Amino acid sequence: MDTKGILLELRTKCGLSQEQLAQQVYVTRQAVFRWETGETAPNTGTLTLLSKLFDVSMITPLDLPRQLICQCCGMPLEVTTA
Incomplete structure (x- = not known):
């Protein structure tokens, strides 16, 4: 998706x-409309508010593929299946 x-989906599940x-993320209704029609996307600050409001990762609203990161060095990890 x-x-x-x-x-x-997140907005309607919450009944908003x-x-x-x-009002809850300090933007205009028109901004929300543009996000939902794909004209624009929320900025980083707004994504933070959305993730807290909907109790989801910031990655979820962006529909970004999740990438594993090494906790020691910060390098991306490639997942291979054997």
């Missing part, structure tokens, strides 16, 4: 209108 679909969501 893409970003616009994820945000719409676009206006209510906008």
